[in-house]
Amino acid sequence: MARIYVAGHRGMVGGAILRRLLAGGRDVILTRTHAELDLTDQAAVRDFMAAERPDAVILAAARVGGIHANNTYPADFIYDNLLIQANVIGQAHAAGVQRLLFLGSSCIYPREAPQPMAEDALLTGVLEPTNEPYAIAKIAGIKLCESFARQHGRDYRSVMPTNLYGPGDNFHPENSHVLPALIRRFHEAVRGGRGEVVIWGTGTPRREFLHVDDMAEASLFVMDLDRATYEANTRPMLSHINVGTGEDISIADLARLVAEVTGYRGRIRFDTSRPDGTPRKLMDVSRLAAMGWRARTALRPGLEETYQWFLREAASLRQ
Numbered sequence: 556m557a558r559i560y561v562a563g564h565r566g567m568v569g570g571a572i573l574r575r576l577l578a579g580g581r582d583v584i585l586t587r588t589h590a591e592l593d594l595t596d597q598a599a600v601r602d603f604m605a606a607e608r609p610d611a612v613i614l615a616a617a618r619v620g621g622i623h624a625n626n627t628y629p630a631d632f633i634y635d636n637l638l639i640q641a642n643v644i645g646q647a648h649a650a651g652v653q654r655l656l657f658l659g660s661s662c663i664y665p666r667e668a669p670q671p672m673a674e675d676a677l678l679t680g681v682l683e684p685t686n687e688p689y690a691i692a693k694i695a696g697i698k699l700c701e702s703f704a705r706q707h708g709r710d711y712r713s714v715m716p717t718n719l720y721g722p723g724d725n726f727h728p729e730n731s732h733v734l735p736a737l738i739r740r741f742h743e744a745v746r747g748g749r750g751e752v753v754i755w756g757t758g759t760p761r762r763e764f765l766h767v768d769d770m771a772e773a774s775l776f777v778m779d780l781d782r783a784t785y786e787a788n789t790r791p792m793l794s795h796i797n798v799g800t801g802e803d804i805s806i807a808d809l810a811r812l813v814a815e816v817t818g819y820r821g822r823i824r825f826d827t828s829r830p831d832g833t834p835r836k837l838m839d840v841s842r843l844a845a846m847g848w849r850a851r852t853a854l855r856p857g858l859e860e861t862y863q864w865f866l867r868e869a870a871s872l873r874q
């Protein structure tokens with residue numbers, strides 16, 4: 556019976572990981588809301604870790620947002636995420652926590668990385684400008700875990716998720732990621748009888764979408780790997796492991812799929828004054844596949860399930 560602290564348990568990924576851990580019934584789960592424990596506050600995180608001394612930490616708390624949020628609030632994205640990561644990872648070590656899983660992001664890879672992007676593409680080229688501050692913070696998170704492993708023997712691991720979606724997502728009209736943003740926009744167009752929906756950019760970028768329940772399963776799979784297997788598959792630097800579906804779709808085709816799922820039959824217009832961001836960021840998921848994990852949820856059923864969740868929860872969505 557391990558005591559596991561899930562940081563960010565009210566978020567989309569943290570919530571999915573919490574559901575999975577509770578369903579497993581094996582462990583005692585520690586949680587704190589943002590109001591109870593601000594992870595940018597080093598003294599508060601130090602006191603929490605010293606008092607609770609969890610056996611393991613899953614770091615799914617972060618300042619998170621889509622291309623517009625990243626492009627508009629770069630200081631918030633680099634500063635808050637550097638603080639959250641340094642505090643949680645550094646104070647976990649100080650409190651003697653031996654096991655930790657850090658969630659990074661696919662944006663850590665160079666904008667022009669060969670596709671699909673393998674783990675060793677990290678730091679081989681310039682990053683996508685629209686989310687470079689956030690990406691730098693995430694790269695620092697990987698290096699924090701790796702360094703506490705090398706210097707202090709900690710078993711601190713990192714997974715790099717591709718774009719995620721599902722229940723508990725952020726559907727904010729401006730600051731969310733593309734998939735939830737389109738669900739909300741097409742839904743409101745149908746309800747409002749509108750004949751046109753505007754999509755940002757050219758529609759030509761491609762994205763890979765992993766359902767958050769698959770991400771939760773993959774996170775615990777990596778967490779439970781024996782250390783020798785994890786280290787053998789993250790050489791030379793004990794670094795990180797990609798998590799994705801291995802398939803991508805253009806934003807234009809995603810929009811058509813969301814239109815079908817929401818019953819929208821009007822026109823789609825592309826607002827090319829809005830940025831496209833990275834042209835493509837398909838993850839090479841062969842390392843994780845070689846260790847025995849693959850995504851199971853196809854995009855169409857995953858989208859339909861997410862839309863049903865959206866309809867049930869629309870009244871209480873994060874604004």
Ligand SMILES: NC(=O)C1=CN([C@@H]2O[C@H](COP(=O)(O)OP(=O)(O)OC[C@H]3O[C@@H](n4cnc5c(N)ncnc54)[C@H](OP(=O)(O)O)[C@@H]3O)[C@@H](O)[C@H]2O)C=CC1
Pocket residue numbers: 562563564565566567568569588589590592593594595614615616617618619635639658659660661716717718719720723724725732
């Ligand atoms: N969503 C995606 O497409 C992707 C996500 N990821 C990564 O996965 C992880 C989880 O993302 P996701 O679940 O989508 O994000 P969410 O925004 O849904 O959840 C983030 C959680 O972190 C909490 N949080 C933020 N700042 C603080 C703070 N200062 N102190 C305490 N808690 C805080 C939030 O609480 P509150 O809302 O109350 O502030 C929220 O519960 C992140 O590391 C993200 O970078 C990686 C790739 C893709």
Ligand SMILES: C[C@H]1O[C@H](OP(=O)(O)OP(=O)(O)OC[C@H]2O[C@@H](n3cnc4c(=O)[nH]c(N)nc43)[C@H](O)[C@@H]2O)[C@@H](O)[C@@H](O)C1=O
Pocket residue numbers: 620621622623625660661662686689690717718719729730731732733734736737753754755756760762806829830831832833
């Ligand atoms: C997970 C990942 O998520 C972010 O990177 P991103 O994938 O570029 O982000 P996104 O999901 O917001 O956009 C994907 C594409 O979609 C197009 N797009 C069209 N219409 C809308 C729209 O209405 N909203 C949004 N958000 N995008 C739209 C948009 O123009 C772009 O071409 C970063 O957080 C990054 O750091 C990161 O980690």
